[in-house]
Amino acid sequence: MYPFDKFEAFKWVGGRLDGTMTEDTITTEDPITGEEIEIPADVEVGEIIDSPITGAELEVVSVDPISLEEAPELEEDWGE
Amino acid sequence: MNVGVLYSRIRRDEKLLLSELRDRGHEVTKIDVRKERFGVHEPPAVFEELDIVVDRCLATSRSRYITRFVDAYDVPVVNEPETAAVCADKARNSLVLANADVPTPATEVTFTKEAAMESIEEFGYPCVLKPVIGSWGRLMAKIDSRDAAEAILEHKETLGHYEHKVFYIQEFVEKPGRDIRVVATDGDPIAAMARSSEHWLTNAARGAETEPIEITPEMADLVERASDAVGGGLLGVDLMETGDSFTVHEVNHTVEFKALNEVTQTDVPAAVVDWLEARVRNVEVTA
Numbered sequence: 001m002y003p004f005d006k007f008e009a010f011k012w013v014g015g016r017l018d019g020t021m022t023e024d025t026i027t028t029e030d031p032i033t034g035e036e037i038e039i040p041a042d043v044e045v046g047e048i049i050d051s052p053i054t055g056a057e058l059e060v061v062s063v064d065p066i067s068l069e070e071a072p073e074l075e076e077d078w079g080e
Numbered sequence: 081m082n083v084g085v086l087y088s089r090i091r092r093d094e095k096l097l098l099s100e101l102r103d104r105g106h107e108v109t110k111i112d113v114r115k116e117r118f119g120v121h122e123p124p125a126v127f128e129e130l131d132i133v134v135d136r137c138l139a140t141s142r143s144r145y146i147t148r149f150v151d152a153y154d155v156p157v158v159n160e161p162e163t164a165a166v167c168a169d170k171a172r173n174s175l176v177l178a179n180a181d182v183p184t185p186a187t188e189v190t191f192t193k194e195a196a197m198e199s200i201e202e203f204g205y206p207c208v209l210k211p212v213i214g215s216w217g218r219l220m221a222k223i224d225s226r227d228a229a230e231a232i233l234e235h236k237e238t239l240g241h242y243e244h245k246v247f248y249i250q251e252f253v254e255k256p257g258r259d260i261r262v263v264a265t266d267g268d269p270i271a272a273m274a275r276s277s278e279h280w281l282t283n284a285a286r287g288a289e290t291e292p293i294e295i296t297p298e299m300a301d302l303v304e305r306a307s308d309a310v311g312g313g314l315l316g317v318d319l320m321e322t323g324d325s326f327t328v329h330e331v332n333h334t335v336e337f338k339a340l341n342e343v344t345q346t347d348v349p350a351a352v353v354d355w356l357e358a359r360v361r362n363v364e365v366t367a
Binding site: 044045046047048059060071072075076077078079080 | 087089095139215218219285332333335
């Protein structure tokens, strides 16, 4: 199943259906810069996201209310 | 079923797994290992009522310990502690593959830089020096000359943690600019991808290009044998092409699958959850 509910606009372009995929977002404060940023609304505690401003990794430490912290630095034994 | 997921950070891989579990109506108990205290007599309350625990710890050291504790709490855990211990250590990984007659690159371990130098000279140049613990290609050295070897060995001996004084030296395999990652559950391949790079390291985490690759019967056989050698489970088996065959250089125990999921038609998290469901059914039948 295609996630049609996430297409906000459909039109036929060159014989194919075209649309723009959008994701629900929420606004919160970037813990490094203090600026307001938009992040996916379905984040969960422990999730790592990239700051849209600095590119730094941020960890979601709570979702109600939403709160981010700078993620821990890479350690030597991290991996798979 | 109620699935405990051990984690310290939720990456895309864990998110895919959590979504698949929840979409199928399973209960998910996220366990942040940074916050729990693990007693040797009594398990933390969070482990009550769990049917299975999936270890998705990013830190190898945590993985090695926590799987032992969960096993001691009599909760089924994937991967099992012995598998985690073997896969976490490149020396042990190579040893079990060789013992199981799975083709694997020639490797020696030495404990002094003098013995390491002898080993390197015998392998010839280039050869490879790897830390026994580590991932994503970090701190790996392709050694092209005696001068480079002497410098790297001295640095490792002087600056390193004691584990860096376990010198793991391996032949350099002339692969065709790529290696192959197969994700498998108990030796049964889910999907495979080739990871290509102009750099000698072809880890996806280092930006290698990925593309799906068909699993041949020979690859499937090697994956099954490599999986058996480390004790089975949800694994990432890494192979290199050697011209007319393959060599298995590593088996990974907390395998990342987001890149594989993106390039293949196979729904990797769905296959993983299928396997978890079957595993829990199996436990219920035998209990």
